[in-house]
Each structure stands twice: as C-alpha cells, then as structure tokens.
Amino acid sequence: MLDVPGGRRVLRSAPPVLQGILDRLVYPGDSVEALASEIYRAGQPGGVAHLARYLDQLAAAGLLIVSADAEDRRWATLAPTAPTFVFRRKSLGTSAYVLSRFAYLRRFGDVAVLESPLAAAQVVLHQPAVGQLVCALARPTAVAQLDAAAPDLPSTAATQVMRLLLAAGMLTEFTERETTAEDEQPSLAPWEFHDLLFHARSREGRNEGALGTMYSFGRRRDPPPIVKPFEYDEVVALARPDPVALEQADPPLAQVVERRRSIRRYAAEPIGVDQLGEFLHRVARVRDVFPVEAETPWGRLEMEATSRPYPASGGLFPLEFHVVARACRGLEPGVFHYDPMGHRLGRLCGATPDVARLLDESAAAIAEPPEAMQILLVLTARFDRVMWKYSGFAYSLILKDVGIVFQNMYLAATAMNLAPCAIGVGNSDRFSRILGADYYAETSVGEFALGSAPSASEISESPSP
Numbered sequence: 001m002l003d004v005p006g007g008r009r010v011l012r013s014a015p016p017v018l019q020g021i022l023d024r025l026v027y028p029g030d031s032v033e034a035l036a037s038e039i040y041r042a043g044q045p046g047g048v049a050h051l052a053r054y055l056d057q058l059a060a061a062g063l064l065i066v067s068a069d070a071e072d073r074r075w076a077t078l079a080p081t082a083p084t085f086v087f088r089r090k091s092l093g094t095s096a097y098v099l100s101r102f103a104y105l106r107r108f109g110d111v112a113v114l115e116s117p118l119a120a121a122q123v124v125l126h127q128p129a130v131g132q133l134v135c136a137l138a139r140p141t142a143v144a145q146l147d148a149a150a151p152d153l154p155s156t157a158a159t160q161v162m163r164l165l166l167a168a169g170m171l172t173e174f175t176e177r178e179t180t181a182e183d184e185q186p187s188l189a190p191w192e193f194h195d196l197l198f199h200a201r202s203r204e205g206r207n208e209g210a211l212g213t214m215y216s217f218g219r220r221r222d223p224p225p226i227v228k229p230f231e232y233d234e235v236v237a238l239a240r241p242d243p244v245a246l247e248q249a250d251p252p253l254a255q256v257v258e259r260r261r262s263i264r265r266y267a268a269e270p271i272g273v274d275q276l277g278e279f280l281h282r283v284a285r286v287r288d289v290f291p292v293e294a295e296t297p298w299g300r301l302e303m304e305a306t307s308r309p310y311p312a313s314g315g316l317f318p319l320e321f322h323v324v325a326r327a328c329r330g331l332e333p334g335v336f337h338y339d340p341m342g343h344r345l346g347r348l349c350g351a352t353p354d355v356a357r358l359l360d361e362s363a364a365a366i367a368e369p370p371e372a373m374q375i376l377l378v379l380t381a382r383f384d385r386v387m388w389k390y391s392g393f394a395y396s397l398i399l400k401d402v403g404i405v406f407q408n409m410y411l412a413a414t415a416m417n418l419a420p421c422a423i424g425v426g427n428s429d430r431f432s433r434i435l436g437a438d439y440y441a442e443t444s445v446g447e448f449a450l451g452s453a454p455s456a457s458e459i460s461e462s463p464s465p
Contacts, residue, residue: 032051032055035051036048036051059087059088063080064080065077065078065079066078066087066167067164068157068161068163068164069160070154070156070157070160071154071156073126073127073157074126074127075125075126075127075129075130075153075161076123076124076126076127076160076161076164076165077123077124077126077164078121078122078123078167079121079122079123079124080120080121081115081121081122081206081207082120082121082205082206082207084120084205085120085121087121087167088167090163090166090167092143092159092162092163092166093173094142094143094144095142096140096141096142096145096173096174097140097141097142097162097165097166097171097172097173097174098137098139098140098141098171098174098180099134099137099138099170099171099172100116100118100169100170100171100182101180101182101183101193102116102117102191102193102196102197103115103116104116104193104197105125108124111124111125112124112125112131113125114134114165114168114170116168116169116170117196117197117199117201117206118169118182118188118196119168119169119206120169120205120206121167121169122168123164123165123168123170127153128152129152129153129157130150130161132150132151132152132153133146133149133150133153133158133161133162134165136149136150137149137165137171140174143162146159146162198395198396201392202392202395202396203393207392211391211392211393212390212391212392212393213314213389214297214389214390214391215294215296215297215298215301215388215389216387216388216391221388222303223301223303223385223388223389224382224384224388225304226289226303226305227286227289227306227339227340227341228320230337230339230341230342230344230346232337232347233347234347235345235346235347236273236331236336236344236345236346236347237343237344238274238276238277238280238281238343238344238345239274239277239278240277240281240343241277241282246282250415251415253411256411256415257411259414260410261414262410262420262421262422263420263421263453263454264366264367264368264419264421264449265368265372265419266372266374266451266452266453266454267419267451267452267453267454267455269329269452270327270328270329270374270451270452271327271328271329271374271375271418271450271451271452272330273328273329273330273331274330275416275418275452276323276328276331276375277343279412279413279416279418279450280321280323280338280343281343282309282412282416283309283310283321283405283409283412284308284309284338284340284405285308285309285340285343286306286307286308286340286341287306287307287308287309289304289305289306289341290304290305290306290307291303291304291305292304292305292315308340309408310401310405310408311404312401312404313386313390313397313398313400313401314386314389314390314397316385316386316389317385317401318381318382318383318385318386318398318401319379319380319381319401319402319405319445320338320379320380320381320442321337321338321340321377321378321379322335322336322337322338322348322377322379322380322431323335323336323338323345323375323376323377324336324355324358324359324375324376324377324378325374325375326351326359326373326374326375327373327374327375327451328374328375331345332350333350333355334347334348334349334350334355335347335349335350335434336348348434349434354430354433354434355434357430358376358426358427358430358431359373360373361426361427362376362423362426362449365423365424365426365447366449372451373449373451374449374450374452375450375451376448376449376450377409377447377448377449377450378426378431378444378446378448379402379405379444379445379446379447379448380431380435380437380442380443380444380445381401381442381443381445382441382442383395383398383440383441383442386398398445399445402445402446405446406422406446406448409422409448409450410422417453418450418451418452418453419450419451419452419453419454420448420449420450421448421449421450422447422448422449423446423447423449425447426446426447427444428443428444428445431443431444
C-alpha cells in the first residue's frame with residue numbers, strides 16, 4: 001500500500017520477492033538494473049515481469065520519479081508536477097533536438113529546475129555539467145554531437161539526460177524543414193512564452209505549488225489595511241450625488257448595456273469635476289465597513305471588510321484609483337489619489353514631465369492626439385492585499401478585479417453620457433515613479449480614459465467596438 005496525495009494506492013498480487021524490492025523505490029531510489037539483479041539472485045526471474053508491470057502502473061499514476069544516474073553520480077531527475085503526467089520511455093533517434101521555446105530554468109530552493117508550461121513535469125539539474133548541455137540545446141543538437149556540445153558531461157550521462165528531457169517535454173525535434181515539431185503545431189503558434197506560463201501557473205492542472213486560500217503570510221504579519229492611508233497636503237472634496245435621484249433619472253440597465261461603446265473622441269468642453277465626482281461615487285466608493293472573521297491555519301483572524309459598488313476577489317479590494325487630469329473643469333492638471341472612504345481626491349503631484357509622458361502614451365494607445373486626452377484613470381494594486389491570503393493565482397485575481405471595475409466604469413459612464421475607453425497597456429515603471437512607490441508593492445495594473453462625450457454625429461463617424 002502506498003500513501004499518495006489524495007489517498008492510498010494498493011498494489012495487488014505483489015509476489016513476496018517484490019515486497020522488499022518496492023520499498024527501495026523510496027527516494028533516493030535504486031536503479032531498475034539493480035532491482036532486477038536482486039530478483040534474479042533470489043531465484044525468482046518471473047518477478048522481473050511483475051516489477052516492470054508495477055513500474056508502469058506507478059508511471060501511469062504520475063508517482064514515479066526517474067533519475068539519470070551514471071558513473072556513480074546523479075545528474076538529473078524528472079519529477080511529475082501534476083497527476084496527468086505519464087512517464088514514457090522514449091528512444092533518441094538520429095534527428096537533432098532543440099530546447100522547447102517554452103522551457104525555462106529557475107532556482108527552486110537550492111537546486112536548478114527546468115520547467116515548461118507545456119509539461120506536467122520538471123527536471124532537476126544536480127550537476128553544473130547538465131546546465132552546459134541545456135545551454136547547448138538552444139541550438140539543434142543530435143545525439144552524435146553530445147560530446148562536443150557538453151564536453152564536461154560523460155557520454156552515458158548525456159544520453160540519459162537527453163532521454164529525461166525528451167520524456168518531460170522539454171525538447172522538440174528539429175525537422176527536415178528546418179523548423180521544430182513544436183512550431184508546426186497550430187495551437188501553439190499564437191502563444192508567447194509569458195502568456196502560456198501565466199495561464200498554466202495560475203490554473204490547476206499543471207501547477208505543483210500551493211494554489212488557493214493559504215494565508216501564507218498569516219503568521220508573519222497582520223493583513224494590510226482594507227483602505228490605504230490617505231494623507232495629503234492638498235485635498236479636493238468631491239460632490240456626492242443623490243442615490244434616489246440617480247435611481248429615478250438613470251436609463252434602464254438593458255438600455256445602458258446596449259448603448260455601451262468605447263468612445264475615443266471628446267467634446268470641446270472637457271469633463272467637469274462634479275461629473276468626475278459622481279462617476280467615482282458610482283464606481284469606487286466604500287459603502288460600508290464591517291468586521292469579519294476568517295479561519296486560517298494559524299487560528300481565527302479578525303479583520304475589516306468593505307462593501308463597494310463592485311465585487312472583488314475574496315472581498316480584499318486591492319485596487320486603488322488615481323485620477324491623472326490634463327483637462328477637467330474645476331480641477332488643476334496633475335495626479336490625484338481617490339479616497340473611497342471620504343470621497344475626495346488627494347493631490348500627489350502636478351503636471352510633471354513623467355505625467356505628461358504618461359498621458360501622451362495613453363493617448364497614443366487609443367490612437368488619439370495627446371492634447372485630446374482629458375482624464376486618465378489609473379488603477380494600481382496593493383499586491384500584498386491579495387498575496388497575504390491567496391497563493392499561486394493572486395496576480396490573476398487582481399487582473400480579474402480590473403476587468404470587473406472596467407465594466408462598471410463603462411456602465412456608469414454610459415449612464416452619465418460620458419466618453420469611456422479601456423486602455424490595453426500602460427507603463428507601470430513610470431507610474432511607480434510618479435507614486436514614489438516600490439514597484440513590487442504597488443503600481444499600475446489598468447488604465448481607463450474618460451472625458452466629455454461628443455455629439456451623436458461625431459460618435460457615428462468613429463464606430464468603436
């Protein structure tokens with residue numbers, strides 16, 4: 001009986017000669033040749049067939065870790081990272097092989113690990129000479145070229161490591177058409193390395209790490225505050241709309257959804273600060289603060305939660321709203337931080353060269369002249385708000401929150417007859433400098449252009465998705 005993740009697995013009908021042999025598969029394990037030799041010495045040659053069958057069962061269940069051992073040294077180890085992985089022994093042909101364009105090498109603890117979002121296994125490199133081979137495989141390399149490609153790696157070890165890399169999915173065959181078998185797979189062609197890695201590592205299935213509500217930092221510190229401290233020398237109070245009047249005057253939801261458009265042109269008269277205040281009140285304010293309790297591996301945790309016009313992953317609300325104003329009636333140009341509790345703006349800075357460049361880049365992203373930009377709303381994330389609770393997919397949750405907020409922004413702007421447009425990219429380095437913040441603690445994760453709506457005829461001349 002084996003204790004495995006998710007329960008136990010029973011190996012039935014194992015002959016007595018195998019019962020001790022299988023114990024020797026526990027890490028660091030033993031070679032198949034050594035196990036088979038012991039079975040022969042015990043006078044049970046039929047046990048070798050049983051051993052092969054059980055090894056196949058373990059491999060099919062993703063429970064077998066396979067190492068490349070040669071000359072009394074362990075060179076590399078293949079370890080499954082998901083239950084879907086099945087180890088299959090693969091023979092090396094005469095073709096050249098090249099490293100997958102999705103493979104990457106990283107430090108994990110005190111070892112170097114080769115991984116790929118294409119694979120449900122990783123390869124641990126135990127010796128520096130194996131890294132020499134991995135580097136050489138950036139170019140097509142045949143088995144006959146291994147001695148020259150990795151001169152510090154013995155031939156027998158190089159061949160075994162190549163087999164492990166091939167079985168793990170780290171190598172792809174270089175074809176006669178001077179391309180790789182991987183590149184000829186239509187479904188892989190559109191994927192870039194970082195996109196596929198982010199997808200695979202923030203979803204279940206190919207992720208061996210912690211994934212879910214782990215409260216990884218629960219023992220180290222209290223949760224970050226639910227609302228970011230608001231301390232500014234210059235504060236702009238915003239008008240609060242009457243919720244009852246909004247409910248009576250707003251168009252029906254079905255009409256708002258149908259009318260929603262990305263509008264990249266603006267009226268000659270810019271948006272006003274009262275309109276901006278109403279917009280932020282509809283989209284981003286804190287409606288209520290209340291205590292909650294959470295059960296964690298470290299005990300019960302008491303903390304604050306809020307209710308806002310939009311939902312957030314785990315009720316954590318990591319997003320902060322910033323107004324970058326170029327043209328807004330009643331508001332000086334510059335960068336402002338929105339206080340969702342007090343419904344006010346705190347002035348961060350004026351129209352510095354970095355701010356001007358940020359606005360120019362955002363205008364270019366929506367194919368409009370820089371002088372046309374009125375308001376740029378920048379969403380930043382306080383990353384530890386999510387990461388102290390969730391592991392494995394925290395950043396993907398933040399991006400989901402951004403999408404939710406964008407939809408709310410579109411609906412609010414449409415109901416108010418403003419011109420909204422989400423922007424697909426922004427300069428996080430630049431905005432972290434504007435904030436004066438640590439890039440890894442808080443920076444921009446979403447940008448949204450807002451302005452006064454042009455006439456209906458101008459909108460019809462420039463259809464938008």
